[in-house]
Every structure is written in structure tokens, then in C-alpha cells.
Amino acid sequence: MSFLKRRKNTPEEPPKKPKAKDPDDYLLALDIGTEFVKALIAKKGKGTMKIVGVGKAHEAPTNMYAGAISDIAGVAKTCEDALVKAEEMAGVRARDVVVGIAGELIKGNTTSVKFRRADASKPINDEEMHKIIQQVQKKAGERARLEVATETNNPDVEVRLINSALVSLRIDGYKVTNPIGFKGKEVVVQIYTAFAPLVHISAIERVCDELQLDLVTVAVEPFAVCRACLGDDIESSFSGIVMDIGGGTTDIAVVDDGGVDGTKMFSIGGRSFTHQISERLGLSLEDAEKLKLLADNPSMKPEIRKKFDQAIERNLEVWQSGVELALEEFDNLEALPGQILLCGGGASLSAIPEILATGDWYKDLPFVRRPIISLIEPEEIAGIDNATDRELDHTFVTAMGLLRVGMDTLVGTDSNTGIKARLARFLKN
Secondary structure (H helix, E strand, O other): OOOOHHHOOEOOEOOOOOOOOOHHHEEEEEEEOOOEEEEEEEEOOOOOEEEEEEEEEEOOOOOEEOOEEOOHHHHHHHHHHHHHHHHHHHOOOOOEEEEEEOOOOOEEEEEEEEEEOOOOOOOOOHHHHHHHHHHHHHHHHHHHHHHHHHHHOOOOOOEEEEEEEEEEEEEOOEEOOOOOOOOOOEEEEEEEEEEEEHHHHHHHHHHHHHOOOEEEEEEEHHHHHHHHHHOOOOOOOOOEEEEEEOOOOEEEEEEEOOEEEEEEEEOOOHHHHHHHHHHHHOOOHHHHHHHHHOOOOOOOOHHHHHHHHHHHHHHHHHHHHHHHHHHHOOOOOOOOOOEEEEEOHHHHOOHHHHHHHHOOHHHHOOOOOOOEEEEOOHHHOOOEEEOOOOOOOHHHHHHHHHHHHHHHHHHOOOOOOOHHHHOHHHHOO
16 A cells, blocks of 8 residues: 555545646656655657756654665655655656665676687677676676675575666677677677665656656666767767765776776765764764855854864865775776766865865876866756756756666667677677
8 A cells, every 4th residue: 555645535635637748758867866856757759858847855863774775665765755856847747756875785896708609700699798798797797696696694685676777898809889790719708787786776766656656767866867978879989987976875987998997886975974964973863964054155154164174184085085085996097087077966065176176085096187077967968957046056966867767767768889889789688
């Protein structure tokens, strides 16, 4: 039985008359974060999606833990609050939804597998590539399950494939963009895959069920942001490091030459800064959060400013160490991309982009030179337009990325525009 009045009709609450707008023409993105749930409703289109509804609601402190759902009923109620706001603005209730997932137990890695073909003179066809990709995904799944089992001390843990994307393909050492029709003996495939524990996926499915929404797909949030940055250009050569700094986690993705090389996450986000401010200044978490949002206010009293800066600096060092450790794991790249793109609520704290832009943290990592730091602005996301009168900022970029992943899943891509498109149907979970 649903516990949400919004989706449950009772004798005292007769069903509402259907809207003139067709819900099937719209897609809903739910960015379920540690601090906020953000909801975007977009009208589906062939070339461009138009955002027509925006909603945002604050999470209760116990709803989420380390980026994952810990209270299904609480999260569903917060999602309801955000949905109502978005639906009132859009004038329609969307049924199809794509939901983001994050947390340290989400394992996103690039797996490289070498295949020796029995007949090098036979051209590669779709069926053979499909089998190759399935083998890569199977190998990656075994690796992810082992990692999660080790971290949770649960040898029987189950994981599920969430996202999969082609990174690169080589035939006899020669890099190709479309292997179909090529001949050769050795095929080397690199595919990015992301797996999540089944318990996390089940919690999301339960929330969607309570809200009577049709779950199109679940997307790893840094992967979704990367997908937003790549835009409509399937053969994009974009390279960069994407950091989605949320309330409970920092999610990092590295994109190299248009391919997602991997995603890493650690459990330090904006909320940890709030806790440090609360302890240092003896404030409630609510008041500490308000003060954090006034970090750049020049009128802050000197005695408060000193303690505030000490609290921020202390936590910043820990956060920076997390970034360094995460980027060290991308040891398969000769050099890390030279630009870092930030989004999420934590990126609003000016000390974070400042330390990335001015600190020496990058010198022990394979950067050619100091990386360029910038915020991702919604206006930079190709193919998604904001048709509302509400101004969106970098905190809504993840939700926009979820819209993009959702549309990819719903409509697929043209089978004649290159390997990244042609094999898209094989890569779907």
C-alpha cells in the first residue's frame, strides 16, 4: 500500500481529471541527493529537450547515508515534495523517470579485454561485437562484485550493471572508430561499466513504485554529468575531469577523448563542511549551513570569521586528499586532462574551486600543468533548454545529465553514425 497521498486516490479524494498534455511526451529526472532532491520535467524532442518544470526539496538528515538511500519512506516523501513543485510548474505529471545513484559502493571502471579471433580473414559483424561486449561486461561485473564484497565483508553481495559505454577499440594494434567489416586477429576493447549493489537499486525501485513512476533507467551521477558535457556529438573528442560535489559525496569522472575512463567516489561533501562549522562555532547544523552559504560575506564578524575559516580549512585538507587519492586510481592514463569542471551544491563553497585553482595538490599527479578550474553552467549543456522562468545554476547540472541519459535509453541513437552509436544498443543494461 502506498503511503503517499499524492499518488493514492481515496473515496475522500476523487481522481483528478487528466491533463490536456500527454505524460508520454515528458521525461522526469530525479537527482536524489544527501541534502536535496531536485526534479526536472522536460518535454521530449528529437533534437532538443525543453525543461518545463523544476522542483527542489530538502532531505531530512536521516534519509541518506554516504550518497545512498537509508530511509525509503523519508526519501519518497521528499521526492513527492519536489515532484509536486515541478508538476505544478509544468502543468503535467510525467510518468517516465530516470534516477541518479551515487556512493562509494558504486564501482565505475574501464575494463580492457584482449580477444584473439579464430578466423582473422572473416569480417567482424554485429553479432560478434555483441558477444565481445557481453564478455567484457561479465568480466567487469565480476571485478565490481569482488570489490564490493571486500569493502562490505559480504561475500554473497549482488551487484547490477547500471551504465556501460565504449571507450576505445583496436584491431591488431590499429585504433578504429567502427570495427564492423574490419578483418584482423586481435581485438582489444575498452568499455566503461558501472555497477551498484542490488540493495541500492532496489531502494530506488521501491521509491519509484511508491510514486507510481515508470523507471526508465538508473544512472551513475558522474557518468550522467559527463554525458551532459558530451552533448549531441557522439564522436566528441572532449576530455576533462568532472567533479560533482554533493552534500554527502564527491563524485569524480575522467573523460578522455570522448570516452568515460572511469568514475570514483568518496564520502566527503558539503555536509562534512557544515558539521565542522557546527562543531567549531557551537551552532546547530541548520545555522551552520546558513553560515556556510554566507562564506563570502565581508560583513562576517572577525571572531566568527577566524573560527569559520579554521573549520573550512581543516575539512578542506581532508577533502583535497580524497580528490588526490581518487585521481591516483586513474593510472592507466599517461596524463590527466587539463580541465576540471565542477557542479553540485558543494561547488558553491568558494574555498573548493579556489584550492583546486591555486594549491600545489596537482604536482604529484600526472598533469602536464596546472589544470583549469571552472563551474559547469546549464547554458553550456547542449540539447537541453530551460523553458521555465526559473534560473538554473550548476547545482542542477546533474539532473540535466540524467535527462540526457534517460533520452539515450528511450530513443537510442542512429545506427549509422559510428561505433559509439552503432553499438549503443549492445551497451544498454
